[in-house]
Amino acid sequence: MQSFTAEDRALLRTPSSPPDSVIPHIFRVPSGDSGRPMGAAYGRPFARPAAIDGCAHTRCWEPEPLRAPVLDGDEAAPNLGGGTLFALLRPGASSAIARYSPQLADERWRRIRPFTQDAVAVVAPACAYLAERLMVVVTGHVDWIVNVCGYPMKADVVFHPVMIRRSVSRDDVAWSDKWRRDCRSLLLRISEVVVPTAGPLEFAALNGQSVTIPYTHLELQLLESWARGQSTARRRRSASVLLALSAGAGLDAWEVQHLRRHDIHVTGSGIVVDVAGAAPRQSVVTERWEQLLIDGFRDVNDGDLVFGSADRTTTFNMVTAFIRNTDRGNEPNPLPTRMRATWIAEHLAARTPADLIMQAAGTSKAEHLAAALVHVPELHTSEDRRRVLAETRGQRTR
Structure with a gap:
């Protein structure tokens, strides 16, 4: 040192x-400034000093973010939902994700569970949040996009920046500005991996005070x-x-x-x-x-x-x-x-x-x-x- x-x-x-x-x-800075654009620099993995034995923190799960295989042809997004990415995580990480049980009707949760778990597997090693919090954010987003709005359960649809912008700016929920920012950040991290072809997108400021x-x-x-x-x-x-x-x-x-x-x-x-x-x-x-x-x-x-x-x-x-x-x-x-x-x-x-x-x-x-x-x-x-x-x-x- x-x-x-x-x-x-x-x-x-x-x-x-x-x-x-x-x-x-x-x-x-005036309150009307736009938020940060989605792009490769927005969701870089947090540096981590070293793995800690027995720690449930995502920093200690994987040395590098998973890189999902990109499909050929017109589909630019990887095939989330088959459990293939979820199975790649170490036992501690996959167990923590599997234990999560949201307050959703059983039918709704069964429909989106594999897809949600694979999405969290993509972002978990690249951010500083616990698996439970990641599952809360991603489950809520996927449930709203798929079960409520009726969009197809495809990664390039669910995690497109436009959909993320719609989801975090909903006015039917009493979310704090900080929670909306956290959700936006986590979802954009997933988007950068699973929708690599999406262009930059400006996000409106979620409050009038920059952090x-x-x-x-x-x-x-x-x-x-x-x-x-x-x-x-x-x-x-x-x-x-x-x-x-x-x-x-x-x-x-x-x-x-x-x-x-x-x-x-x-x-x-x-x-x-x-x-x-x-x-x-x-x-x-x-x-x-x-x-x-x-x-x-x-x-x-x-x-x-x-x-x-x-x-x-x-x-x-x-x-x-x-x-x-x-x-x-x-x-x-x-x-x-x-x-x-x-x-x-x-x-x-x-x-x-x-x-x-x-x-x-x-x-x-x-x-x-x-x-x-x-x-x-x-x-x-x-x-x-x-x-x-x-x-x-x-x-x-x-």
């Missing part, structure tokens, strides 16, 4: 800001009040470390929930975090969030997890459920993705060398970092984009 020099730690801990008169103002838009300074203050104002010590600890590590060190939700106390090193020159997982690295907590983090794990033992129950053994993503059950007021939704985007935007605004940001963020896509300049209007120029791309190659300007 590559370590930072003392100078680099100082840059990451205390981003030097320009004079007040030219401090870039982080802004919001990648940085928080404002006021919103961060409100989120700190949310973290410190929880009703129990455990909730205060989990909320504090989630906010401090995501908004202060650029960690994602999966990394936060697997972090242990001995991974966090409090030194005289700042707090350094050893991050394991898909992108092992070190990150440095910005000074603004140091005290919140220290207050959060003050009573945590050295080997214990800092988020959630200290001795839990579950591996699924529990951050969303935690946030949903926290004590909430009038603050903005606490979203780890937006917290991480805020950390990136603040470092870009302070002109922190881009190679340092990438190293601490655990990302290898220089273009993504340059694209984040859109959230710093004064630096959203072709010249600054070229500067950021050059700095990702080690050609620092400061």
Whole structure:
């Protein structure tokens, strides 16, 4: 794991800001923007560090997504529903899928069950959700398309992007915006494999707030009040470390929930975090969030997890459920993705060398970092984009 020099730690801990008169103002994208288009870049498999024995998480089932055989002739979609793909999964995965029993009439479920199971077999190794949740999403979609709307049970029909757009935008169900986004993401992952000939399709925004838009300074203050104002010590600890590590060190939700106390090193020159997982690295907590983090794990033992129950053994993503059950007021939704985007935007605004940001963020896509300049209007120029791309190659300007 590559370590930072003392100078680099100082840059990451205390981003030097320009004079007040030219401090870039982080802004919001108007709510009318379209959603992300369907395409190969939309559903890439999550990286996974290694398989964990006995784990029911999809990351531990298969090293790579299944690639279904494409039929010749006019039919461009693989033959889902025969159990051929379902049978290719390892026993733990296939057993978890087979055990699922939806709240559907027996006749309706019998009709779509093999087809649904094969569809989940395609996407299970390529995403971070448990099999039960995948089955819930895919079963609901297939049932509505086939049993309710009467379309044929063919992969290139059921999982065509147009059908997915219709399904996730239904107005006869009381789904939250987040649930619709999750469904859309999972179904599009299947679509990329089983309907490879489908062209890109624009999706309307499911709400007016992008999950990648940085928080404002006021919103961060409100989120700190949310973290410190929880009703129990455990909730205060989990909320504090989630906010401090995501908004202060650029960690994602999966990394936060697997972090242990001995991974966090409090030194005289700042707090350094050893991050394991898909992108092992070190990150440095910005000074603004140091005290919140220290207050959060003050009573945590050295080997214990800092988020959630200290001795839990579950591996699924529990951050969303935690946030949903926290004590909430009038603050903005606490979203780890937006917290991480805020950390990136603040470092870009302070002109922190881009190679340092990438190293601490655990990302290898220089273009993504340059694209984040859109959230710093004064630096959203072709010249600054070229500067950021050059700095990702080690050609620092400061």
